[in-house]
Amino acid sequence: xxxxxxxxxxxxxxxxxxxxxxxVSRVFTPGASASEKMAKKVRIAAKELGYRPNVLxxxxxxxxxxxxxxxxxxxxxxxYPEILEQLSNSLRQxxxxxxxxxxxxxxxxxxxxxDEILDYQVEGxxxxxxxxxxxxxxxxxxxxxxxxxxxxxxxxxxMSAVTTNNFGGGKKVAExxxxxxxxxxxxxxxxxxxxxxxxxxxxxTKTLNSAGIALYAREIGNFVMEEAKAATLRMFANHPPEAxxxxxxxxxxxxxxxxxxxxxxxxxxxxxxxxxxxxxxxxWPAYNLTTVRQPADxxxxxxxKILLSKIENPDEAPQRVEIxxxxxxxxxxxx
Amino acid sequence: xxxxxxxxxxxxxxxxxxxxxxxVSRVFTPGASASEKMAKKVRIAAKELGYRPNVLxxxxxxxxxxxxxxxxxxxxxxxYPEILEQLSNSLRQxxxxxxxxxxxxxxxxxxxxxDEILDYQVEGxxxxxxxxxxxxxxxxxxxxxxxxxxxxxxxxxxMSAVTTNNFGGGKKVAExxxxxxxxxxxxxxxxxxxxxxxxxxxxxTKTLNSAGIALYAREIGNFVMEEAKAATLRMFANHPPEAxxxxxxxxxxxxxxxxxxxxxxxxxxxxxxxxxxxxxxxxWPAYNLTTVRQPADxxxxxxxKILLSKIENPDEAPQRVEIxxxxxxxxxxxx
DNA sequence: CTGAAAGCGCTAACAG
DNA sequence: CTGTTAGCGCTTTCAG
Numbered sequence: 001x002x003x004x005x006x007x008x009x010x011x012x013x014x015x016x017x018x019x020x021x022x023x024v025s026r027v028f029t030p031g032a033s034a035s036e037k038m039a040k041k042v043r044i045a046a047k048e049l050g051y052r053p054n055v056l057x058x059x060x061x062x063x064x065x066x067x068x069x070x071x072x073x074x075x076x077x078x079x080y081p082e083i084l085e086q087l088s089n090s091l092r093q094x095x096x097x098x099x100x101x102x103x104x105x106x107x108x109x110x111x112x113x114x115d116e117i118l119d120y121q122v123e124g125x126x127x128x129x130x131x132x133x134x135x136x137x138x139x140x141x142x143x144x145x146x147x148x149x150x151x152x153x154x155x156x157x158x159m160s161a162v163t164t165n166n167f168g169g170g171k172k173v174a175e176x177x178x179x180x181x182x183x184x185x186x187x188x189x190x191x192x193x194x195x196x197x198x199x200x201x202x203x204x205t206k207t208l209n210s211a212g213i214a215l216y217a218r219e220i221g222n223f224v225m226e227e228a229k230a231a232t233l234r235m236f237a238n239h240p241p242e243a244x245x246x247x248x249x250x251x252x253x254x255x256x257x258x259x260x261x262x263x264x265x266x267x268x269x270x271x272x273x274x275x276x277x278x279x280x281x282x283x284w285p286a287y288n289l290t291t292v293r294q295p296a297d298x299x300x301x302x303x304x305k306i307l308l309s310k311i312e313n314p315d316e317a318p319q320r321v322e323i324x325x326x327x328x329x330x331x332x333x334x335x
Numbered sequence: 336x337x338x339x340x341x342x343x344x345x346x347x348x349x350x351x352x353x354x355x356x357x358x359v360s361r362v363f364t365p366g367a368s369a370s371e372k373m374a375k376k377v378r379i380a381a382k383e384l385g386y387r388p389n390v391l392x393x394x395x396x397x398x399x400x401x402x403x404x405x406x407x408x409x410x411x412x413x414x415y416p417e418i419l420e421q422l423s424n425s426l427r428q429x430x431x432x433x434x435x436x437x438x439x440x441x442x443x444x445x446x447x448x449x450d451e452i453l454d455y456q457v458e459g460x461x462x463x464x465x466x467x468x469x470x471x472x473x474x475x476x477x478x479x480x481x482x483x484x485x486x487x488x489x490x491x492x493x494m495s496a497v498t499t500n501n502f503g504g505g506k507k508v509a510e511x512x513x514x515x516x517x518x519x520x521x522x523x524x525x526x527x528x529x530x531x532x533x534x535x536x537x538x539x540t541k542t543l544n545s546a547g548i549a550l551y552a553r554e555i556g557n558f559v560m561e562e563a564k565a566a567t568l569r570m571f572a573n574h575p576p577e578a579x580x581x582x583x584x585x586x587x588x589x590x591x592x593x594x595x596x597x598x599x600x601x602x603x604x605x606x607x608x609x610x611x612x613x614x615x616x617x618x619w620p621a622y623n624l625t626t627v628r629q630p631a632d633x634x635x636x637x638x639x640k641i642l643l644s645k646i647e648n649p650d651e652a653p654q655r656v657e658i659x660x661x662x663x664x665x666x667x668x669x670x
Numbered sequence: 671c672t673g674a675a676a677g678c679g680c681t682a683a684c685a686g
Numbered sequence: 687c688t689g690t691t692a693g694c695g696c697t698t699t700c701a702g
Contacts, residue, residue: 006479009695020673025697032697035671050477055454056391056400057695060678065391067434067455075416076615085410088437097455098435099402102423119390120402120432142385144341257620280411285592286621344679355689360681367681370687392679395694 008051017045028053059121068307069117069125071101071110074223077250078279079294083128083150086300094308096123103130111136118143124307126150131193132159146310150303151294153195153320160310160318162303164325166196166276169292170203170245172327173274176290177243178211180334182272186217186241188231188255190248194223197247200276204245216241223247225254232258243272243333249279249291256287256332272333278325288331298323343386352380363388394456403642404452404460406436406445409558412585413614414629418463418485421635429643431458438465446471453478459642461485466528467494481645485638486629488530488655495645495653497638499660501531501611504627505538505580507662508609511625512578513546515669517607521552521576523566523590525583529558532582535611539580551576558582560589567593578607578668584614584626591622591667607668613660623666633658 010024017024019038026032027042034042045051059065068091074080088098099120103109114136117125125140125147132149134156140147141158149161177185187204190197205215217239221228228251235241246252252275259265259273267273275282278293302321310316329335345359352359354373361367362377369377380386394400403426409415423433434455438444449471452460460475460482467484469491475482476493484496512520522539525532540550552574556563563586570576581587587610594600594608602608610617613628637656645651664670 006477007695010697011695021695022673022697023671025695026672029697033671038672050474052450052454054456054695056394056456057678058697059391060395060680060695061697063678075420078413081410081416084435085437088435092437092451097451100419100423100433100435102420102427115387116427116432119387121389121391139385142341253619253621261620281616284588285596286588342679345681346679356679357681357690358688361688364681368687373688389679392694393681395679395696396681398694 007054008049010051010053013042013045013049013051016049017041025053063121065121065123066096067099067120067122068096069101069120069122070098070128071103071113071117071125071130072128073103073130074250075102077223077248077277078281079249079277079296080128082280082296083300086297087126087303090300090304094304114139118145123311124148126303126307127152129194129196144314146307146314148303148307148310150299151196153199158318160306160320162299162306162321162323163196163199164292164294164299165322166199167203169276169325169327170200170205171207172292173245173276174204174207174211176327176329177245177272177274177333178208178213180243180272182241182243183213184216184239184241184243185213186219186235186239186244187215188228188235188244188246188251189218189220190223190251192220197223200247221247221251221254223251225251228252228254229258229262231255233262236263241271243274245274245276247276249275249277249282249289251275252289252291252332253281253287256289267332268334274333278328282328283330290330290333291328293325293328295323295325342389343384345386345388348377348380348384348386351384352376359386360388400456400458401431402434402455402457403431404436404455404457405433405463406438406448406452406460406465407463408438408465409585410437412558412583412612413616414584414612414631415463417615417631418635421632422461422638425635425639429639449474453480458646459483461638461642462487464529464531479649481642481649483638483642483645485634486531488534493653495641495655497634497641497656497658498531498534499627499629499634500657501534502538504611504660504662505535505540506542507627508580508611509539509542509546511662511664512580512607512609512668513543513548515578515607517576517578517669518548519551519574519576519578520548521554521570521574521579522550523563523570523579523581523586524553524555525558525586527555532558535582556582556586556589558586560586563587563589564593564597566590568597571598576606578609580609580611582611584610584612584617584624586610587624587626587667588616588622591624602667603669609668613663617663618665625665625668626663627660628663629660630658 014021014024026034101113128150153161217235219231219235221231275291282289282291349356361369436448463485488496554566554570556566610626617624
């Protein structure tokens with residue numbers, strides 16, 4: 001192969017193969033038809049020159065950029081790297097690649113981020129754990145770019161979303177804690193703007209209440225470790241519970257550390273802890289955290305399925321998929 | 336604003352503003368000159384229509400895609416999400432965005448990955464912790480796409496690279512362990528194809544040897560938790576050391592868990608553990624790991640600096656930057 | 671099946 | 687300072 005020239009164009013391949021540019025294009029376009037004889041000539045010439053189609057140029061004319069925009073907020077939460085990896089790999093299999101956009105939880109940020117994404121003519125957007133203004137979704141729809149919410153829902157019915165059954169998950173935790181005989185039960189909440197937080201808490205407290213038990217203590221951790229630590233300290237200063245449900249594993253880790261290190265309490269003998277996500281650290285022996293698993297692979301698979309079908313058929317109705325997550329019983333809570 | 340039309344072109348803005356397409360282009364091009372009067376007309380028209388320049392079209396003619404390709408292998412290692420976040424944010428400030436490519440350590444994979452990256456006409460590539468065949472680097476150079484290695488070096492002198500001073504870090508660990516009075520010292524190695532692994536070990540053992548101490552035990556963990564666990568078990572079955580240096584924090588966590596959980600040993604009373612990276616979990620109280628910090632922010636800053644200057648001036652000589660990382664003394668090793 | 675021609679949305683000379 | 691013209695590299699009718 002010849003690596004001396006900077007970028008090889010289809011025109012150069014065409015000349016070398018003694019065919020037209022269209023012919024070259026057809027050979028490199030999956031659906032197109034060309035005689036095997038010509039295809040061979042073209043492929044040889046292309047290989048000799050080191051030619052590969054320019055995705056951007058192709059995007060211009062075909063309207064298919066083969067780019068998916070991913071918006072993600074909490075990369076420090078171990079759950080997300082996992083998702084990112086699976087998403088990226090699966091999309092690659094479908095010929096797409098991921099343009100990544102970080103955002104903080106601040107309102108303004110996400111707005112500019114979506115604009116920037118759209119600038120790249122992405123074919124679809126996955127918004128992982130971010131809240132979108134309805135104006136924003138309208139903008140994506142107007143731009144003809146399908147979007148699916150990952151691990152969040154929104155009131156907006158026009159928006160596709162994939163989540164775990166968070167209400168059901170919260171319910172499972174409540175039932176588990178109740179069955180273990182706990183009565184003084186605390187909850188450490190995530191960021192209250194998040195649907196996951198709301199649904200997990202709702203499923204949890206409703207189930208508690210149905211059993212005639214009121215939530216014994218509640219503090220807010222905002223999905224942030226330091227805040228979860230502070231929340232734990234406050235909770236034990238005022239209403240020390242026998243068991244705590246923490247809105248996600250990321251915070252649960254901080255809660256456990258605080259319990260053992262600052263409060264000198266044993267887990268689960270003195271206090272039971274249950275989390276949500278089944279992030280990698282949940283299974284690390286130091287935490288051995290009982291938690292509700294979010295089935296990452298299924299969630300990603302669903303997300304991609306919805307996104308791709310929306311790309312193929314833009315008029316399709318929005319879908320909302322909820323996947324059941326099992327309670328993974330480990331050692332952080334008495335059984 | 337009018338969101339009814341799918342994509343708004345500069346031509347439409349031009350008509351509405353009563354100017355030419357070039358005028359619109361100039362208003363949206365940082366360096367270009369236009370009268371304030373016209374600029375205002377154009378901006379108003381653009382806003383009314385919801386116009387934003389098409390990055391891909393711009394890329395075609397200007398040759399600037401504003402895309403940086405990032406190749407990354409070990410996203411489960413907590414060190415990398417952090418990097419990804421910083422890299423993405425800093426690049427965004429410079430008007431670039433990150434197209435992400437996962438790869439396993441397998442040889443073949445990285446090859447196809449680089450081809451795919453190049454297809455997107457990226458302006459630069461950051462290869463984080465992946466080994467590249469020299470053929471590959473040649474291909475990038477031929478394509479005129481600068482690449483910088485992150486957290487890896489390579490013999491290839493043509494390749495820019497940013498790393499921590501891994502040799503120096505290994506040395507610091509050895510000095511620290513020696514000062515604490517340890518004599519039976521073990522090492523758990525990462526993947527031996529990695530320059531980080533080699534350099535850390537070299538700095539470590541050389542320093543040990545200079546003090547007249549030979550490495551007491553050595554096992555390979557390949558940067559994988561399960562393998563690190565097995566390595567630990569093997570090590571303690573054969574040559575139980577008083578202190579262990581583990582090639583990175585990710586493995587060190589597994590080592591500590593194994594020590595405490597399977598071997599019923601206390602840290603640091605029975606055995607000292609030191610890691611490398613200062614990943615988030617290192618400071619979690621459950622681990623409280625003494626480790627060499629890789630200064631992520633500086634590394635990212637350097638990486639971007641090199642990459643951008645190479646984009647601006649392709650003929651620039653390759654640079655190799657090594658940043659000193661401090662030993663962060665916590666509680667996992669006796670002092 | 672294959673080539674010629676048109677054009678995706680934009681910018682960069684070049685005139686005016 | 688501004689408009690006109692000519693493409694960037696590719697696909698896609700449309701003839702042949």
